[in-house]
Amino acid sequence: MKSKKWARGYLVAATLLMGALNAHSASQTLDKIKSTGAVTMGVRESSIPMSYTTGDSRFDGYHVEVCRMILVDIKDKLGLSTLRINYQPVTSQNRVPLVQNGTVDIECGSTTNNANRAKDVGFANTLYIEEVRIAVKANSGINSISQLANKKVATTTGTTSVQLLRKHEKANGVNFDEVFGKDHADSFLLLESGRADAFVMDGSILAGNIANSKNPKDYKIVGEVLATEPIAIMVPKNDPEFKAAVNAAIAKIVANGNMPKLWDKWFLKPIPPKNIVVGLELSPATKNAWANLNDKPAEDYVKK
Amino acid sequence: MSLDLGVFCKNTLDGEVVEHCFSALFGLAHNSDPSYLDWLMKAWVWTLSVAGLSLTIALILGLLMGTLRTLPSSSALNKFLIWLSTSWVELFRNIPILVQVFIWYHVIPAFVLPLKALPSYCLVSIALGFFTSARIAEQVRAGIQALPSGQTAAATALGLTTAQSYRYVILPMALRIVIPPLTSESMNVVKNSSVAFAVSVPELTLFAMQAQEETSKGVEIYLAVTLLYALSAFAVNRIMNQIEKRSRVPGFIVSTDASLAH
Numbered sequence: 001m002k003s004k005k006w007a008r009g010y011l012v013a014a015t016l017l018m019g020a021l022n023a024h025s026a027s028q029t030l031d032k033i034k035s036t037g038a039v040t041m042g043v044r045e046s047s048i049p050m051s052y053t054t055g056d057s058r059f060d061g062y063h064v065e066v067c068r069m070i071l072v073d074i075k076d077k078l079g080l081s082t083l084r085i086n087y088q089p090v091t092s093q094n095r096v097p098l099v100q101n102g103t104v105d106i107e108c109g110s111t112t113n114n115a116n117r118a119k120d121v122g123f124a125n126t127l128y129i130e131e132v133r134i135a136v137k138a139n140s141g142i143n144s145i146s147q148l149a150n151k152k153v154a155t156t157t158g159t160t161s162v163q164l165l166r167k168h169e170k171a172n173g174v175n176f177d178e179v180f181g182k183d184h185a186d187s188f189l190l191l192e193s194g195r196a197d198a199f200v201m202d203g204s205i206l207a208g209n210i211a212n213s214k215n216p217k218d219y220k221i222v223g224e225v226l227a228t229e230p231i232a233i234m235v236p237k238n239d240p241e242f243k244a245a246v247n248a249a250i251a252k253i254v255a256n257g258n259m260p261k262l263w264d265k266w267f268l269k270p271i272p273p274k275n276i277v278v279g280l281e282l283s284p285a286t287k288n289a290w291a292n293l294n295d296k297p298a299e300d301y302v303k304k
Numbered sequence: 305m306s307l308d309l310g311v312f313c314k315n316t317l318d319g320e321v322v323e324h325c326f327s328a329l330f331g332l333a334h335n336s337d338p339s340y341l342d343w344l345m346k347a348w349v350w351t352l353s354v355a356g357l358s359l360t361i362a363l364i365l366g367l368l369m370g371t372l373r374t375l376p377s378s379s380a381l382n383k384f385l386i387w388l389s390t391s392w393v394e395l396f397r398n399i400p401i402l403v404q405v406f407i408w409y410h411v412i413p414a415f416v417l418p419l420k421a422l423p424s425y426c427l428v429s430i431a432l433g434f435f436t437s438a439r440i441a442e443q444v445r446a447g448i449q450a451l452p453s454g455q456t457a458a459a460t461a462l463g464l465t466t467a468q469s470y471r472y473v474i475l476p477m478a479l480r481i482v483i484p485p486l487t488s489e490s491m492n493v494v495k496n497s498s499v500a501f502a503v504s505v506p507e508l509t510l511f512a513m514q515a516q517e518e519t520s521k522g523v524e525i526y527l528a529v530t531l532l533y534a535l536s537a538f539a540v541n542r543i544m545n546q547i548e549k550r551s552r553v554p555g556f557i558v559s560t561d562a563s564l565a566h
Binding site: 092093096097116117119120154157158159160162163166167170178179180181182189190193194195 | 316317318337410413414420424501502504506510513514516517518519520522
């Protein structure tokens, strides 16, 4: 009986203590990084060149490198001597829940910043503006979306392109069959094997997949820009201090003039592991995002 | 955690609430843009079609292969048929179902060109049907071998050929014995049809993955999909139960009479 009371007393004390700690610390993420000396970065397996694996569970890419720079800045800010980065591969389906539940502290992939996701997670300032385009076989003769009538169009499950395609279909009265790949590599395989006539997806992903294919000359990116979307680094919601630290680091990287160099490195020069060239020129929209750093969701880009 | 089931009444283009949420289900009205509920129903039909086609293939081939495995090895032809059916069973039950689906979708059409023209749901039904046929074949074989050997001997004594003794004596009894395992196998086909999402068949699992991404209502979407899978499997269970009851011959091998159970 007595021991039970004791236990209850400890419990109350512990609860109070934890409450006090919570009240004291504004940023759970920064505290966690400081106390463990480690941070978990969410990365993608095949979002070339944004975030992808170079084999042996190593990850690299445009966003991954930016994130590493951000984390160096945060390490210095917290006064840590070393900061261990754990890479956690995520998918289109699990990236939001994993950031939400704290498994992933910072997601550096190819996630569109939209109002729907912003309900669950936070987004850092945009460093890359994606344009949704159409990839076809070079000998197909397709040059615009209107020529896709009654053709099979591939896109990847769990991405915003599916909805976009549907809207476009309705607005222009163009009727086509959607086929879904379970990931980008799968969608590209649908195009490659002739099961689909076109692959509608973010320009960088199309360029990356084409560059990685057996015969890059067999494919081309054609047609009008279907949509413009900001791709951003994802951080936990309700942790403004961590988000501010990330944004401050981003501002520093941009101010140092690192962005054009990073673009050159990842989009125009040969990249590991196979030394392929993505070959995507810097778009005016992305340049504009660097000049005016912001975290506007995709919805704001539609209105413009 | 509160559920927001209103998500099913929203249209799939811009998330506005549609005019006819439920009436469109029964064909009374038509939404100008499909709602998530309409899409869910369409996905359910795909799941049932894939499962139905696979089950048909599996039952026919399973019955055939299971029977062939029990043939008396009296002639060279019989020996070949036994070898063939044994190889069939071992081949299709030793490879994971998802791998088989990929082989039928990506690998085999590269060599057998006419298969390229087949829609993906046909290919996935073949894969699922062959996989399940190996399991059903083993159950049919177990049913046949459970019969006392006197049955075959009696059929032979009556002057029936091998084919006739299977048709009139062995199979009618053996198939009644294997209805219970066949029930669970049929229910498995409904559940295994979820692998079809991997080859872009727009069925329930693919719907769940895409719709939860678009709406951020993962819990509601997955609950609805779970419910429909459970409902479909349970319906199969009830149908098989009816077949079991209707085909029962009183006092014949399997008795469900409580007074006989010891």
